[in-house]
Amino acid sequence: MPTRATGGTPRVGAENPPGPNLALSPGRGRVPDGWFLLEETMFAKIFPHNEHVADRVIRVILGLVLLSLVFFGPRTAWGWVGLLPLVTGLVGDCPLYTVLGTSTCPRNERA
Secondary structure, three states: OOOHHHOOOOOOOOOOOOOOOEEEEOOOEEEEOOOOOHHHOHHHHHOOOOOOHHHHHHHHHHHHHHHHHHHOOOOOHHHHHHHHHHHHHHHOOOHHHHHHOOOOOOHHHOO
């Protein structure tokens, strides 16, 4: 009979106390049943991480600086270009990197 650790139906008895049904995911800690880790969701398949953390931080800062040009300083519409690095930095996926097949993310951090 399946147990909680294998994701099956819980057995009735003393070994299954009332409360949230927690599944043990190897190497990732305890995850409540029905929840999916980011690596296992469709979002991660559509937007695989291909940016290193430093690359992401630089993109977010650059995006915010460019967006500030819309509201402060020369007040130019070119500041809206800052949305592109801001969004790619927040999401962690650069479409150009995907097209070129490159990545700044270490192999063990890729989704």
